[in-house]
Amino acid sequence: MARRSLLATALGLLAAPAIVRAQGDAPIRIGEINSYTAIPSFTLPYRNGWQLAVDQVNAAGGVLGRKIEVISRDDAGKPQDAIRLAGELLNEQKVDLLAGAYLSNIGLALSDYALQNKALFVAGEPLTDALVWEKGNRYTYRLRPSTYMQAAMLVEDAAKLNAKRWVTVAPNYEYGQSAVKWFKLLLALKQPDVRFVAEQWPALGKIDAGATVAALAQEKPDAILNVTFGPDLTNFVRQGNTRGLFEGRGVVSILTGEPEYLEPLGDETPDGWIVTGYPVTSVTDPANRAFITAYQARFNELPKMGSVVGAGLIRAIVAGIKQSGSVATEKMADGFANAGFDTPFGKASWRGIDHQGTLGTYVGRTALRDGKGVMVDWRYIDGADALPSDAEVRKLRPA
Numbered sequence: 001m002a003r004r005s006l007l008a009t010a011l012g013l014l015a016a017p018a019i020v021r022a023q024g025d026a027p028i029r030i031g032e033i034n035s036y037t038a039i040p041s042f043t044l045p046y047r048n049g050w051q052l053a054v055d056q057v058n059a060a061g062g063v064l065g066r067k068i069e070v071i072s073r074d075d076a077g078k079p080q081d082a083i084r085l086a087g088e089l090l091n092e093q094k095v096d097l098l099a100g101a102y103l104s105n106i107g108l109a110l111s112d113y114a115l116q117n118k119a120l121f122v123a124g125e126p127l128t129d130a131l132v133w134e135k136g137n138r139y140t141y142r143l144r145p146s147t148y149m150q151a152a153m154l155v156e157d158a159a160k161l162n163a164k165r166w167v168t169v170a171p172n173y174e175y176g177q178s179a180v181k182w183f184k185l186l187l188a189l190k191q192p193d194v195r196f197v198a199e200q201w202p203a204l205g206k207i208d209a210g211a212t213v214a215a216l217a218q219e220k221p222d223a224i225l226n227v228t229f230g231p232d233l234t235n236f237v238r239q240g241n242t243r244g245l246f247e248g249r250g251v252v253s254i255l256t257g258e259p260e261y262l263e264p265l266g267d268e269t270p271d272g273w274i275v276t277g278y279p280v281t282s283v284t285d286p287a288n289r290a291f292i293t294a295y296q297a298r299f300n301e302l303p304k305m306g307s308v309v310g311a312g313l314i315r316a317i318v319a320g321i322k323q324s325g326s327v328a329t330e331k332m333a334d335g336f337a338n339a340g341f342d343t344p345f346g347k348a349s350w351r352g353i354d355h356q357g358t359l360g361t362y363v364g365r366t367a368l369r370d371g372k373g374v375m376v377d378w379r380y381i382d383g384a385d386a387l388p389s390d391a392e393v394r395k396l397r398p399a
Contacts, residue, residue, distance in 0.1 A: 038077030049310025
């Protein structure tokens with residue numbers, strides 16, 4: 001009996017390394033949640049982007065000797081669905097971290113869930129600054145330039161319009177409210193005599209474009225801030241063109257230069273709007289060209305901004321995991337800080353002070369070329385150059 005016990009113990013010790021090896025070789029699982037059916041114009045190219053990046057990372061050997069696997073879910077644009085899916089991914093699918101989200105209100109809901117459940121959440125698209133400032137927490141990181149950053153990138157050109165009377169139109173939820181707040185504040189710092197004389201707040205996806213245009217025109221503004229996107233943007237532009245709202249007025253428009261929102265405008269694209277976006281047909285830098293070439297070879301189409309976000313998100317997560325040396329949540333929560341990563345737009349990093357990514361974006365003007373909307377006179381602005389000082393961030397991020 002003693003010999004049998006010793007033999008069993010010895011066999012168990014011999015078998016243990018194989019078990020450890022099997023666990024160590026298991027894929028690192030990312031639980032990804034996004035609004036695929038609610039906002040397909042952005043999220044489907046975004047999915048292509050992360051799929052391409054996952055394949056590239058795995059072909060290069062993965063991270064920490066393990067492959068990357070993404071378990072994806074559709075929240076249908078509903079925060080309550082996103083929370084339910086986060087629970088399923090963590091508790092049933094046993095993912096190592098959560099990622100994704102498109103709408104700002106969903107991003108905030110997932111961030112709070114991550115805090116309550118001590119799970120890492122890496123947001124790709126949600127732009128509200130509350131995600132990393134007022135409601136920021138150690139378990140949440142965010143990749144894209146925020147509403148503050150987008151506004152900061154635009155105000156220099158906006159101030160050059162020397163317009164005194166401004167009106168705004170934005171979707172009535174967290175993203176729109178945050179974008180208008182920061183644009184008004186930052187423009188007033190550059191142009192103290194500016195006045196915002198009217199605001200329109202249509203429900204997301206339900207704009208009454210004719211009534212909105214009429215209400216803005218009634219105020220006889222010198223310039224307009226537009227924050228609508230997607231079908232709301234298309235309807236707003238169509239009614240604005242028909243009613244002459246944009247004639248003789250400067251327009252500053254967040255996100256409108258992104259291909260997923262610019263392309264549907266077609267020959268209705270207004271001329272000369274100051275926009276943030278992605279001039280995919282004219283960029284020439286090596287990082288962009290390599291990404292565009294690989295994306296076209298895989299999907300037989302040009303990438304969109306969503307594609308950039310999807311690819312950048314995977315690369316940024318991989319860099320954070322590599323620097324953390326582990327997928328243990330507490331180690332990643334600290335270990336992502338200041339990790340550098342490659343994106344289709346070039347180098348970026350995770351800021352330690354607020355967990356904001358330094359990915360930048362392009363600022364330019366809209367133009368019509370051969371019946372299509374394009375960005376012209378563009379320049380790239382590094383995200384690190386569009387953020388407030390560390391002292392200001394400490395005031396904005398009480399946690």
